[in-house]
Amino acid sequence: MSYYEHLRRRHLSRAMVLAPHLIDQLDWPADRLATHRVERLRELVTVAINSSPWHRERLAGVDPAGLDLATLRQIEPMTKTELMEHFDGIVTDPRLSLEMVNGYLGAVTTGDYLLDGYTAITSGGSSGERAVFVYDWDGWATLWVMLFRYLLRTKLTDPELASRPVVMAWVMAAHFTHATAAMARTFSGPQFSNHRFPVTLPTEDIVAGLNAVQPDFLVAYSSALHVLSFEAAAGRLRIAPRRVLSAAEPLLPEIRAAAEAAWGVPVGNTWGTSEGGxxxxxxxxxxxxxxxxxxxVEPVDARGRPVVPGEPSAKVYLTNLYNHALPLIRYEITDxxxxxxxxxxxxxAxxxxxxxxxxxxxxxxxxGRQIHPHVFRSVFGRHAGIVEYQVRQTPAGTHIIVRCHTPVDLDTIRRELEETLSGLGLQRPQISVEAVERIKRDNGPAKLKRFVPLDRATPHQPRETTSPVTIA
Ligand SMILES: [Zn+2]
Known part of the structure; x- marks a missing residue:
C-alpha cells in the first residue's frame, strides 16, 4: 500500500468517527446550536490570534472570550483579494505558504497530502477570480461529512443500504485541484464506492458509465444534471438514484423540474463553496x-448591512468554524x-x-458536440498566475483573455486546451490566448461573464475594451 493510500484510509476512518456527531447535530434544538456556535467561534478566533500574524493584527482589541454573534459584526470583513495577498500571514501553520500550495496544485495528479496532512484546493469562484484554500486534517474530513450527512444518515439507517456498499456517482470536476474531485478521491472506501465521471467527458461516455455503476446517490453540476435528465427522458440513461444532489452551480427551476420528472425523487440543491464546504x-x-x-453565514446588502429573512442578500460574510488551517472570519462571498x-x-432548527x-x-x-465550461476552468485552475479570465467562443475554437498577476505561459495554456478539445472530438481547434490588464464587464463592476458562446459573442476589440500587455 502506498504511503498516500495509508494516510487516505486513516482519513476516511477519521471522517467516520466524526460522522455520527455531525449527523446528530442536524437535529439539535436552536438553543443548543446557538451555544455551540459561540463556543466554536471563540475557539476559531483564539487560534487565529495565536497563530495567524495577519489576523493578530486585524483582530487587535478583540477579546475571544467576549465574542458572540452580535459582537462578531464589529469585525471588518475580509475579501478574496486580501486572502490571496496575505495568504502566508493568514495560514496558521508557518510551514504553509502560497508558493507551496500553488506548487502542489500545479503538480497534483494522483494523490498527495501537503505536509502529510493538509489538502489544498483551488476555485475559480463565481466571480472568475482565482483563489486557493487549504484544509487541515479534521477540516477536510468535516467538509466531506457536512456535505453528505443526510446521505450518510440514509446509508447508516436504511436497512438495505446499511448492509452493502453505497454507490455514489459524481458528475463533476475532472481535476484533483477541485474540491469535489479531491473529496471523492479521499473518502472512497468499502462502504462508499465513489465513481467519478469528469464533466469534461463526452455525454455518451458519462451515460454509459452511470448505466454501468447504477448509483444510489447522484451528485452533479446543475448543468450536467440538465443534460442527464434529457438522456433519461430519451431512454438512454437508465438509473434509479434514491437521492439526487446538484452542486457548484445555480439550480435553475427548469433543471430541477426536469431532473425530478426524470427520476421521481426530490432534487436537493447544495450551496457549496470552496471556502465553507x-x-x-x-x-x-x-x-x-x-x-x-x-x-x-451573515446575509448582508451591498453595503454590508444585515438583511432580514425573506429578503435577498447582495453577498454574505462567511465564518468557517471548523477549518483552523486558514481562518476565514467574515469572509466576503458575492452569492x-x-x-x-x-x-x-x-x-x-x-x-x-x-x-x-x-x-x-x-x-x-x-x-453538435458540447464542451462543458469546466474543460477550460480546469486548465486555468492549474496556472497560478491567472487572476481572472473570459472565454469567447469562435467558429473553430475560442479566444481567451486572461488577467495575470505573475507571468503565465500563454502558449502552454493554448496547447493544453488544443489537446483537450482535440481529445473531445473537435477537429483542429483554434485557440488564442491574450493577456490583458483589465477585462471589461458587460454590466458595470458586477460579475464577469466568463463564457460567451458564439451566438452572443461580439467581435473582440482589444483597443477599446482592454489593453494588451506582454506577459512571458
Ligand atoms: Zn428540512
Whole structure:
C-alpha cells in the first residue's frame, strides 16, 4: 500500500468517527446550536490570534472570550483579494505558504497530502477570480461529512443500504485541484464506492458509465444534471438514484423540474463553496438548510448591512468554524442568498434558504458536440498566475483573455486546451490566448461573464475594451 493510500484510509476512518456527531447535530434544538456556535467561534478566533500574524493584527482589541454573534459584526470583513495577498500571514501553520500550495496544485495528479496532512484546493469562484484554500486534517474530513450527512444518515439507517456498499456517482470536476474531485478521491472506501465521471467527458461516455455503476446517490453540476435528465427522458440513461444532489452551480427551476420528472425523487440543491464546504445542504425533503453548526453565514446588502429573512442578500460574510488551517472570519462571498422565514417540515432548527440565484456558465456547442465550461476552468485552475479570465467562443475554437498577476505561459495554456478539445472530438481547434490588464464587464463592476458562446459573442476589440500587455 502506498504511503498516500495509508494516510487516505486513516482519513476516511477519521471522517467516520466524526460522522455520527455531525449527523446528530442536524437535529439539535436552536438553543443548543446557538451555544455551540459561540463556543466554536471563540475557539476559531483564539487560534487565529495565536497563530495567524495577519489576523493578530486585524483582530487587535478583540477579546475571544467576549465574542458572540452580535459582537462578531464589529469585525471588518475580509475579501478574496486580501486572502490571496496575505495568504502566508493568514495560514496558521508557518510551514504553509502560497508558493507551496500553488506548487502542489500545479503538480497534483494522483494523490498527495501537503505536509502529510493538509489538502489544498483551488476555485475559480463565481466571480472568475482565482483563489486557493487549504484544509487541515479534521477540516477536510468535516467538509466531506457536512456535505453528505443526510446521505450518510440514509446509508447508516436504511436497512438495505446499511448492509452493502453505497454507490455514489459524481458528475463533476475532472481535476484533483477541485474540491469535489479531491473529496471523492479521499473518502472512497468499502462502504462508499465513489465513481467519478469528469464533466469534461463526452455525454455518451458519462451515460454509459452511470448505466454501468447504477448509483444510489447522484451528485452533479446543475448543468450536467440538465443534460442527464434529457438522456433519461430519451431512454438512454437508465438509473434509479434514491437521492439526487446538484452542486457548484445555480439550480435553475427548469433543471430541477426536469431532473425530478426524470427520476421521481426530490432534487436537493447544495450551496457549496470552496471556502465553507456545504454552506447549505439539502435535507430529505429536498430543502436547503444552512450548516449553522459549522459555519456562520451573515446575509448582508451591498453595503454590508444585515438583511432580514425573506429578503435577498447582495453577498454574505462567511465564518468557517471548523477549518483552523486558514481562518476565514467574515469572509466576503458575492452569492445572493435568501434565508427563508418559515421552518422546514423536516424539523431541523437550521434555517432554510431559497435556491441560490446566479448564472450558469454557458456550454459551448461545436457541430453538435458540447464542451462543458469546466474543460477550460480546469486548465486555468492549474496556472497560478491567472487572476481572472473570459472565454469567447469562435467558429473553430475560442479566444481567451486572461488577467495575470505573475507571468503565465500563454502558449502552454493554448496547447493544453488544443489537446483537450482535440481529445473531445473537435477537429483542429483554434485557440488564442491574450493577456490583458483589465477585462471589461458587460454590466458595470458586477460579475464577469466568463463564457460567451458564439451566438452572443461580439467581435473582440482589444483597443477599446482592454489593453494588451506582454506577459512571458
Ligand atoms: Zn428540512
Amino acid at each position: 456545504g454552506n447549505g445542504i439539502a435535507c430529505d425533503r429536498g430543502r436547503t438548510h444552512l450548516s449553522e453548526d459549522l459555519l456562520i 445572493e442568498v435568501t434565508v427563508l422565514p418559515e421552518p422546514c417540515p423536516c424539523g431541523s 437550521m434555517p432554510c434558504i431559497g435556491d441560490i440565484q446566479g448564472r450558469i456558465d454557458e456550454v459551448f456547442e461545436y457541430s
